Amino acid sequence: MTILEALNLMLTDILGPRGPLIAVLVLALFFGLLIAAGMMARQDDPIEKLKKTQSQKAASRATKEERLRRKAANAKLDKYKAFLEPQSEAELSSVRLKLMQAGYPSRDAVRAYYLSQMLLGIGGLILGVSYFIFVVQTEESTATDMLFWILGPGGAGYFLPKYWVTRRVAERKEEITAGFPDSLDMMLVCVEAGQSLDQSIVRVASELRASYPALAQEFEIVAHEMKAGKDKSQVLSDMGERCGVQDVSSFVTVLIQSATFGTSIAEALRVYAGEMRDKRVMRAEEAANKLPTKMTLATMMLTVPPLLIILVSPSVIGITALGQ
Numbered sequence: 001m002t003i004l005e006a007l008n009l010m011l012t013d014i015l016g017p018r019g020p021l022i023a024v025l026v027l028a029l030f031f032g033l034l035i036a037a038g039m040m041a042r043q044d045d046p047i048e049k050l051k052k053t054q055s056q057k058a059a060s061r062a063t064k065e066e067r068l069r070r071k072a073a074n075a076k077l078d079k080y081k082a083f084l085e086p087q088s089e090a091e092l093s094s095v096r097l098k099l100m101q102a103g104y105p106s107r108d109a110v111r112a113y114y115l116s117q118m119l120l121g122i123g124g125l126i127l128g129v130s131y132f133i134f135v136v137q138t139e140e141s142t143a144t145d146m147l148f149w150i151l152g153p154g155g156a157g158y159f160l161p162k163y164w165v166t167r168r169v170a171e172r173k174e175e176i177t178a179g180f181p182d183s184l185d186m187m188l189v190c191v192e193a194g195q196s197l198d199q200s201i202v203r204v205a206s207e208l209r210a211s212y213p214a215l216a217q218e219f220e221i222v223a224h225e226m227k228a229g230k231d232k233s234q235v236l237s238d239m240g241e242r243c244g245v246q247d248v249s250s251f252v253t254v255l256i257q258s259a260t261f262g263t264s265i266a267e268a269l270r271v272y273a274g275e276m277r278d279k280r281v282m283r284a285e286e287a288a289n290k291l292p293t294k295m296t297l298a299t300m301m302l303t304v305p306p307l308l309i310i311l312v313s314p315s316v317i318g319i320t321a322l323g324q
Helices: 003-015 019-041 046-069 072-078 089-101 109-136 143-192 197-208 213-227 232-243 246-261 265-323
Strands: none
Touching: 089 109, 089 143, 089 232, 109 143, 143 197, 143 213, 143 246, 143 265, 197 213, 213 232, 232 246, 246 265
16 A cells, blocks of 8 residues: 555545545645745845836836726625615714725725625635535534524634734734834924925825835825925824824924914924934834843743652652552
């Protein structure tokens, strides 16, 4: 009997007649997830990312008007908006704000979010039913087993978009917090060089695109809204709400007060940029001080058991030998 025949026989005994097919599907899914995780974890070189961004900008300028006029997808989702949008205005605003903080400012983001929840939930139910019927079900299966194998994948598929959005919000806030002090320094240099606040925001957005794309996107939205003629105070307030970061909200308040009372924007930026640099240093020191505490449990788990085995094993062996 060859190795393949033995493996086929073992899979058939464990998983049933469809054992080899199930094993192939599981392996394909595992390697697909592994490749996807590797691609997501890979960090591109900032220079290459900058070149790619510039080429994408050049390609997007030609089709910007066409993309702005395209409404086919919106029309398709409009037919089912009663099922894909919450009826409560407060819930709709909450979900829309969360999606904007996750980096999805499109007006169809809420509908796409609920549509993905519905499709993944139904797909999970179908997958659970198929797996239970063809693989798990036996004469001894109970109703509890059936509910577990059917509702489990369905619930996981339904809550997967929510988990993804929550993770995106946390990652985006962390990126904005990390890049905000640098953006203030750049903005201060631009303002002191004689540029207006609008021009400095545009320049900072272009400079931050390679290193902090989320923060650059927020500055670009602010620049476009200011060019469209929207009130500057409202634009800045919307930015603080979209980011959901306390540092950005405080910065927005400083700019609004500076514009209201007629004080120098450069002086306000200089003071606030210094505070942000000090705050970044304090965050780094806080993380460094937490590190020994976090390592204590891992050190105990990896050190104490081997030490006990080394110290106690001779005594246990001696007592066992005396008992015999």
